[in-house]
Amino acid sequence: MARVFISHATPDVAIATLIRDWLGTDHETFLEVHPEDGIQVGEAWRERLHDELRKADAVVCVVSEASIASSWCTAEVAIADALGCLLLPVQLEGVIHPLIRHLNHIPHTTAREHLEKALRQFDAGGRKLAKDQEPFPGLDAFTTSLSAVFFGRDQETRALARKVRRGPGLLTVVGPSGCGKSSLVKAGLLAQLADDPRWLVMPPWLPGNDPLDALSRAVRKTAERVGHDWSLQEARDRLVLDGLHGVAQELVDEDRRLLITIDQAEELFTRADEKDRQVLANLLREGLGDRVRVIATLRSEFLDDLRTLPELAGVHIGSYVLAPLAREVLNIVITGPAKVAGLKVHPELVAQLVEDTASGEALPLLAFTLQHLAMNVPRGGTLSSERYEHLGGVHGALAQHADDVLDGAVSETGLGKEELLSRLAMLAALDHTGLPTRKRVNLAQLDETAQKALEVFVRHRLLTANGDKQGRWIGVAHEALFTEWRPLRNAIDERQIGLRAAQSVELDASQWIEGARADHLLLNEDTFAAIEPLVSDDDLSPDARRYLATSRVRIHALQRQRRHERRRTTSWLAVFLVAAVGAAGLAAFQWHTASAQRDAATARALVAQAQVVRNSAPQLALRLRIAAHALAPSPDTELADAARACAVASGGLSRHEWQQHLPGLAYRDTCARQEN
Ligand SMILES: Nc1ncnc2c1ncn2[C@@H]1O[C@H](COP(=O)(O)OP(=O)(O)O)[C@@H](O)[C@H]1O
Ligand SMILES: [Mg+2]
DSSP states (O other): OOEEEEEOOGGGHHHHHHHHHHHTTTSEEEOTTOTTTSOOTTSOHHHHHHHHHHHOSEEEEEEOHHHHHOHHHHHHHHHHHHHTOEEEEEESTTOOOGGGTTSOOEEGGGHHHHHHHHHHHHHTTTOOOOTTOOSOOTTSOOOGGGGGGOOSOHHHHHHHHHHHHHOOSEEEEEEOTTSSHHHIIIIIIIHHHHTOTTEEEOOOBOOTTOHHHHHHHHHHHHHHHTTOOOOHHHHHHHHHHHHHHHHHHHHSOTTOEEEEEESSTTHHHHTSOHHHHHHHHHHHHHHOSSSEEEEEEEEGGGHHHHHTOGGGTTOOEEEEEOOOOOGGGHHHHHHHHHHHTTOEEOHHHHHHHHHHHOSGGGHHHHHHHHHHHHTTOOTTOEEOHHHHHHHTHHHHHHHHHHHHHHHHHHHHHOOOHHHHHHHHHTTEEEOTTSOEEEOOEEGGGSOHHHHHHHHHHHHTTSEEEEEETTEEEEEESOTHHHHHOHHHHHHHHHTHHHHHHHHHHHHHHHHHHHTTTOGGGSOOHHHHHHHGGGOOGGGSOHHHHHHHHHHHHHHHHHHHHHHHHHHHHHHHHHHHHHHHTHHHHHHHHHHHHHHHHHHHHHHHHHHHHHHHHTTTOHHHHHHHHHHHHHHSOOTTTOOOHHHHHHHHHTOOOOHHHHHHHSTTSOOOOOHHHHHO
16 A cells, blocks of 8 residues: 655645545545645644655645645655655646656546556556466565565565665665565565666676676666667676766666665675675775665675675665564465465465464465465465365475475486485585575586486476576575475585585685785695595685685695605605614604604594584584694694693593594594593
8 A cells, every 4th residue: 555645736725635535545645634634733734744755655746837836846846756756747737847847747637547557556566467477486585576466565665665765875685584585675675666767677686606797687688678789798898897877877867766686695795706796896886876776685694794895885784674574464475465366265274374384484484385285276266275284284395395306306316315415405505603505506517417306306496596607506495495304404414514614714714814815824734634625615605715725725835845855854864764773673663653644644633623613612622622632742732721721621532522523533542642
């Protein structure tokens, strides 16, 4: 329901009242002279007018000679225009308002139908559900084309639209994964602005690992929409040479604004590398202004990262915090889309679904269940309670479906379940809070069997695929799959060591970057030797990959230097040994060296594991270091007295702990050595 403000001059009060009657109770309409909800005797009228104007989504202006002559009416039009409200000029005696001459003026004799239509379109985001369109998108976010079946977020859409219209700067929509950020922006906000002639809405894009390429693609599509036939390269060149502001000047006139939407902006930190992030942030900083507005959906835990980007210093970064859907509106998100699509749902089933969903935090699960309940049900059909039971309820449907798809993938590909799950687990990375977060992988980089296996999951919509110039990228449809499907969660847990190792490399890499990439912040030889085999390149951000590669180069250089020095020493040593101890003595020396080497290697593995768990289990990390020190003391195993005392007090590593943290490495009882 749109809030409508009727602006008119005193002589035109009759037509203004008529308009209010036309709109009836379908909209919240404000007319200052209305006896009930207009301005009351003794009320501070200026404040009230300002307040109503600020709250309005649409302003109907009765345009006449009198209204143009009235400075107050002119101010109302100018304010509404500046706030970005939907302006609907209704014309008396063919008069055109000079401030909004670019807008179509509707003669008052035919205005009723036009106004009703424009406001209905505004309410529905201007779209209907196409015949073959499903009303429930499942794990996917709602898109602009699904705005007609997007329910439960009217207030939020309105509040967000108001913030965007008011600008300026960069507005983030923040909230936890799955609370509905992408859906709100696409099916709520963008659908509303798409029909507003004063906005040119760029299709939303994900930064991925090449944000400039992603933005260039969106620019190309937007340019096409306004009649420019730019190639992708041309769009990119324009961005690089003229900046966003220059591009906007070519795409929109002075009285229009360009809205750029970055979806899943956390990818700027999880997928793009530092250089590409900087390029994009610089483009945004220079481009943002009255003509260019940017909105970004972002998981809350990345807001600080965005706010502290040096390239965005001085940019106003606003945030709109999206709370999970309230329990009271769960009902409407089930019945609303069903009604639009002509599907029937028994009230008992609705009540059951609401009860089982319990809170808006399980929204992706509800969405998934609804999609499967409605699958292949024709228009006019009924969603069935039996099918709901069969699906396994809101909390069981996703897991049960995933189990079935896994079985199907086993028979289609010939791969075992474990193998398939470990491939799926590659689609998760741990973020810096330790939560699994989605990652997309390039299909071209996988072997043929893996490609075939993942395609099975794409076909059943548990994974999504999209393409760019680097190929076809696959990722989970929603992170809920990681948390709700136990076999996959277990597979991810098994990869924990690798993922944790990757996480610790990420942490070190960020310190290295903050520390001006100083050599002493690179991994030392022992840690590198033990950590490198644990991490897969796919789990690392480009920054962390670069950190690991730079560490490798430095270690190789140090090793070369040491080999060179050792060659000189060993030649002297060999002469000494042959001359002084003879063959038997040499054998004993070699045995001792081999055992020392074994100890040193084990100690290295212990230190590396300590490095891996140092944030998640600091006490264990200390004990691992003590064990390493007992086997082969080195500067890496050295601990301050207090830390050492505290770790020794909690005991040596048990055989069980050893096997858990150092699988594949023979157990060494280090307790006795520690006491020495
Ligand atoms: N208003 C809504 N009504 C019903 N389902 C919704 C609504 N908003 C989001 N969803 C569903 O919730 C899940 C998460 O939505 P999404 O927009 O992807 O969240 P986020 O971007 O915060 O992760 C998706 O399955 C989506 O279809
Ligand atoms: Mg999202």
